[in-house]
Amino acid sequence: MAVKLGVPKETAAGECRVALVPAVAAQLMAKGLEVRMQPGAGAGAFFADGDYHDVRMVEEPADLYREADVLLRVQPPTPEEIDLLGPETAVLGFLDPLGDPDRVARLRDRGVTAFAMELVPRIARAQSMDALSSQASIAGYKAALLAADLAPRFFPMLTTAAGTVRPAKVLVLGAGVAGLQAIATAHRLGASVFAYDVRPETREQAASLGATFLDLDVSGSAEGGYARELTDEEKRKEQELLGEQIAGMDVVITTAAVPGRPAPVLVREAEVTAMRPGSVIVDLAAETGGNCECTVLDETVRHEGVMIHGPRNVPGKLPVHASEMYARNLANFLDLLVDGGHWGPDWEDEVVAKTVLTRNGEIVPDAVRERVEGGAS
Structure with a gap:
């Protein structure tokens, strides 16, 4: 089955960016992916629901989280939002891996496959996925x-x-x-x-x-x-x-x-x-x-x-261009996770291996795992 992307409305105070803009959504659907969004998700960045042609709008966040195979976010999910995720769900976005050990532990315990955009390696091949750099240039x-x-x-x-x-x-x-x-x-x-x-x-x-x-x-x-x-x-x-x-x-x-x-x-x-x-x-x-x-x-x-x-x-x-740049970063990274519209990450790929935060109930990066386990001891 085709991978279903879910894009919720950001809940962090003052966050106006959105993880997917209309042009990038159209490109992803042309590659065989399905896209679901929460109504109003793009409003803060001046993208109306009607701009997202052929995107299915899902009113209730719980339904969106349940239906999505891959959740695209800007800000890290709250504990309540993590609890809506199932072990078959992947999350892609800024996750503050070293700043919030409790959140990482919660993602691990839910069995979520999480990719932290902060961990994208700074190598030439990954420049188009480097969301930290794209957002820093705006800042x-x-x-x-x-x-x-x-x-x-x-x-x-x-x-x-x-x-x-x-x-x-x-x-x-x-x-x-x-x-x-x-x-x-x-x-x-x-x-x-x-x-x-x-x-x-x-x-x-x-x-x-x-x-x-x-x-x-x-x-x-x-x-x-x-x-x-x-x-x-x-x-x-x-x-x-x-x-x-x-x-x-x-x-x-x-x-x-x-x-x-x-x-x-x-x-x-x-x-x-x-x-x-x-x-x-x-x-x-x-x-x-x-x-x-x-x-x-x-x-x-x-x-x-x-x-x-x-x-x-x-x-x-600057939510318009910030969202456009971030959405392209996510889309480029998704190319490493999805093949012909179907889920198929190459776990040996350097970019994928270094960006994955939690997988199979484990915290992958040594530095993050040590931070979480040190906080729990």
């Missing part, structure tokens, strides 16, 4: 716009009859996907852009987008293109040198993250105090504790005249 773009909106000064240099306005100085901390997009956007807006990352290999990428890279002689590169946690001595050196740079900036955009750990603190309260009144900090790591000591999630706070903005779910603020 970086939006962060620069949020900063420009909050700043009480122009970003570009302007020469007027009333005199010349100097460009704003913008520092982007973290030159991953989000940071690079923030650099590019701030540069296009005309700001004088600076960048810093503990991974020296990001220097050329930052420079190619118009940023001056700050060399603090601290290296924290790790496997897979991520940053490792710095030693106490490295943190002390980094904070001392970085603090001197932060004080002279008009805007700081922070994007640094360490998978499975709280966000590293890069901007301490003392450094915020040293910034000029009217300066702005946009902290993209607010959901994992923040890169700034003064960050408050979901709020814009003032400290000594400096505005610190801690947004939640920044990709969700």
Whole structure:
């Protein structure tokens, strides 16, 4: 029988994205898959039910979960939603594997086959499935716009009859996907852009987008293109040198993250105090504790005249393109799971093997299993 995809309406507060957009739904059905959706699932991203031609709408979530072979989601399911899943169901979406051991244990205990999009390996063949990168690029773009909106000064240099306005100085901390997009956007807006990352290999990428890279002689590169946690001595050196740079900036955009750990603190309260009144900090790591000591999630706070903005779910603020990009990521991954419309994953495939979170009542990734079992002991 053809694989039945189920797309529920997201229940997380403020989530406007949808896991499947009309164009991608049509492509999947053309490959022989069946699609079922909850009415209104695409409304937050401005996709009406009528846009999903030939998609069957299922009113009750319990019926949708029961009928689906593969459930496509944006946000992780709640405990109540997991309880609607049967052992024959697969789930594909963001599942926060290292951040919520209880959820992973519940998926395991239900016998669900779960694929966490956070675990897609960062290899060339999987780039089209890399949902973390697609959503991070949106977050970086939006962060620069949020900063420009909050700043009480122009970003570009302007020469007027009333005199010349100097460009704003913008520092982007973290030159991953989000940071690079923030650099590019701030540069296009005309700001004088600076960048810093503990991974020296990001220097050329930052420079190619118009940023001056700050060399603090601290290296924290790790496997897979991520940053490792710095030693106490490295943190002390980094904070001392970085603090001197932060004080002279008009805007700081922070994007640094360490998978499975709280966000590293890069901007301490003392450094915020040293910034000029009217300066702005946009902290993209607010959901994992923040890169700034003064960050408050979901709020814009003032400290000594400096505005610190801690947004939640920044990709969700651009739900149309965020949904389109995410849906394509899911569709590309589904190509590895479905053959001719029928379920047939190649469990030896590197991308499939590294992305599967739970299967046959077991937690597959060693790091996640150790985190769950450590929390249960």
